[in-house]
Amino acid sequence: MIPEDHPRYRSLMARERIADGVRSGMVVIEGASAHGRGEAFDYLLGEKSSASAKRAEKTAAAFLLAGFRTVISVNGNTAALAAAEIRDLAEASGAAVEINLFHRTDVRMETITAHLKANGVTVLEGTAERLLPLSHDRALCLRDGIYAADVVLVPLEDGDRCEALVAMGKTVITIDLNPLSRTAQTATLTIVDELTRALPNITRACREQNPETGEQLIADHDNHRLLYAALQTMQETLTDAMD
Numbered sequence: 001m002i003p004e005d006h007p008r009y010r011s012l013m014a015r016e017r018i019a020d021g022v023r024s025g026m027v028v029i030e031g032a033s034a035h036g037r038g039e040a041f042d043y044l045l046g047e048k049s050s051a052s053a054k055r056a057e058k059t060a061a062a063f064l065l066a067g068f069r070t071v072i073s074v075n076g077n078t079a080a081l082a083a084a085e086i087r088d089l090a091e092a093s094g095a096a097v098e099i100n101l102f103h104r105t106d107v108r109m110e111t112i113t114a115h116l117k118a119n120g121v122t123v124l125e126g127t128a129e130r131l132l133p134l135s136h137d138r139a140l141c142l143r144d145g146i147y148a149a150d151v152v153l154v155p156l157e158d159g160d161r162c163e164a165l166v167a168m169g170k171t172v173i174t175i176d177l178n179p180l181s182r183t184a185q186t187a188t189l190t191i192v193d194e195l196t197r198a199l200p201n202i203t204r205a206c207r208e209q210n211p212e213t214g215e216q217l218i219a220d221h222d223n224h225r226l227l228y229a230a231l232q233t234m235q236e237t238l239t240d241a242m243d
């Protein structure tokens with residue numbers, strides 16, 4: 001039992017959710033390692049949403065609201081950490097939700113689907129086909145889901161699918177605490193922020209944003225600038241710590 005007044009309560013609770021996810025079969029053991037890498041980068045952000053991340057989150061809302069067919073792609077870590085936040089974002093943005101796993105098994109697909117549904121998420125279901133040009137199981141997706149989408153949100157992604165989706169002409173938004181990852185470097189829009197902070201910020205922007213603001217955010221979007229700003233924030237944290 002983690003006491004609420006523990007100074008690292010939020011971080012420890014997230015770790016608990018990942019550990020529970022491993023125990024229930026929702027999260028793969030590799031997902032626990034991915035989470036630890038995220039935690040390390042979050043320290044460098046001061047565990048808060050930077051000004052550039054907040055701008056990225058508003059721009060993500062603009063892309064999602066402007067999309068013709070938008071899909072939120074959910075993996076094991078995302079489901080374990082943020083099922084309720086995914087539900088709220090899907091409702092606010094009108095995006096569909098599809099499960100896409102790197103370590104795909106039928107049992108994991110069923111466990112994650114049940115967990116999302118229990119949290120009020122409507123999950124796209126059907127027969128997945130090998131529709132993406134990838135040699136692993138992330139190639140499997142729904143023809144009327146990720147394959148047909150013009151805008152896809154891929155939180156905590158592992159690289160080559162992001163590249164493949166961009167090459168297919170889709171707008172790919174990622175949430176990744178590591179600004180140096182292949183996903184972060186190749187996505188159309190990279191939100192360098194922690195998943196459970198980023199999702200509510202995007203949801204709020206979807207609820208509040210007017211179309212003119214959205215159009216302007218998309219027109220001004222420059223992912224290189226966002227990545228540079230995230231690295232600068234991390235550098236400032238390190239410099240301050242050394243003073």
Ligand code: PTJ
Pocket residue numbers: 027028030031033034035036037038039041075076077081100101102103104156157158159175176177178181193194195196
């Ligand atoms: O559930 P599966 O089978 O699809 O597998 C999911 C994992 C996460 C194991 C798989 O996608 C993977 O190996 O991912 P990577 O390559 O480790 O990339 C995950 C990225 O997410 C890393 O760059 C982490 O820094 C980042 N990350 C981890 N936790 C968070 C995060 N970013 C934002 N918020 C987090 N909570």
